[in-house]
Amino acid sequence: MEKKVVSLEDRIPKLQQQRKQKSNRRMILFLSVFFILIFLVIYFQSPLSKVASVQVKGNQHVNSDTIIEFSDIDEKTGMWNLSEETIKKSIKNHQEIKDVTLERKFPNSVVLNIVEYKRVAYIEKSGAFSPILENGQVLADAKETYPTDAPIMVNWQNDDQIQVMASELIKVPKSIANSISEIHHTPGKTDPWHITLYMNDGYEVSASVRSFSKKMSAYPSIVGQLEPDVKGVIHLEVGSYFEAYNQTPNTDQEEENEEQDETER
Template sequence: MSNNKVIAIEDRIPKLKQMRRQKANRRFILYISLFFVLMLIIIYFQSPLSKVQSIQVSGNIHVRSNEIIKLSGLQIGTNFWKIDLDDITKKVKEHEEISSVKVTRKFPNEIQIVVKEYERVAYLIKGTHYFPILETGKILKKDKLENIPVDAPYLMNWDQSEELQEMAAELRLVPPSILNRISEIHLTPEKADPLHITLFMNDGHEVSATIRDFANKIKNYPMIIEHLPKGQAGIIHLEVGSYFEAYGKSGDEEIESER
């Protein structure tokens, strides 16, 4: 048997030894990093940072933020990660004035609730009080106002009914520039048209129309007004076609303005 000394492969190939050392160092660094990450996670879940510290509400106009937070059931100090976002969304959306809700977590400990309210398309007048009417046709009887609102027309002689819901749905489709011209809307049913309505405009004109397809027909109002004699007030009929009837004129003296 040969007495020659056996030389280790690491001595014969120094680069291989260095590579193994680097690999061991990287493995060590990885284990240390994982250890510290796990420690940070444990510390985070044991600290106040993992509890809800802030609840932010946005998108609301008429519904108060504290009312929305109360509906959500959220409380400061609740575990940030145990919150059921879908359940909160469902609870907040039960409010009659809220049409949509989006609830999100914002790291490290903030909950954001973004809502969208149903539009208030008109106000129902009863006595000296004004009750908002939503685009769904719902009358908000608990939100009666004593100050005269100016952001939507007034509805006269209306009750909670299918007619009101249909009227609200039509008003939602009316452009704001035209909606702002309407002062009052009266339900004035006729034998031939149970859905007949009478509008009093801010410019002194009167409009005779029907609820069905009202939003589409009232869009012609600005064009009709442009073709009327200056200073001449009267009734604009929008039931079938559209024409103008000056106050004090007989049927044969009606002025046709638009068809």
């Protein structure tokens, strides 16, 4: 089989074309790098490299302007000089902020995504209501209007007990927590942690802080077995039983519960 022989004269134009294409590609690459560098120099020297706007998302109780102030971000801050860890640490110095993440949006916008500590209750003092956070901290800013987004804690004086109660509340399902209107601290001789709850559905609950989250998880099923028109006290201290408002108190049951409670102690 004969091989086709290509003469040198025929190959020269192809070689020249390949060299030209290679040279063009190199030139395009150099020009691209050059213009990118020029663009970057112009960008970093222009106002576009500075933060033009800061948007705050996820906050419910803390004012956006307050969060931006804590972040130390202003119009002089460079977009690419932002330290997320430093900003996160600064914003979390606010007692109501649990966590924060930062997003950069081209060309010069910043988004701060905020997670606040949940307000699990309000403590009532002299007709004013101070929020209690999920970490047990009581905020100083009290309001006079009756809050409806969390239970009211009445007659609580000890800070440690308030923190324990807050930690128990955060364990309770949100649907049950939302059904609680007021939590009164009503210590007894046998149980200094005794509490009385007034529910939004008209029932009263007698319980202990020490077993509150565990016992209250059964509240919906207990109520579901009761006559809707018969209101009373649901006892959850040790055993669980219902006592209607218009019936004679079950003294034997109460004494039995007190004896069991003393044994546990």
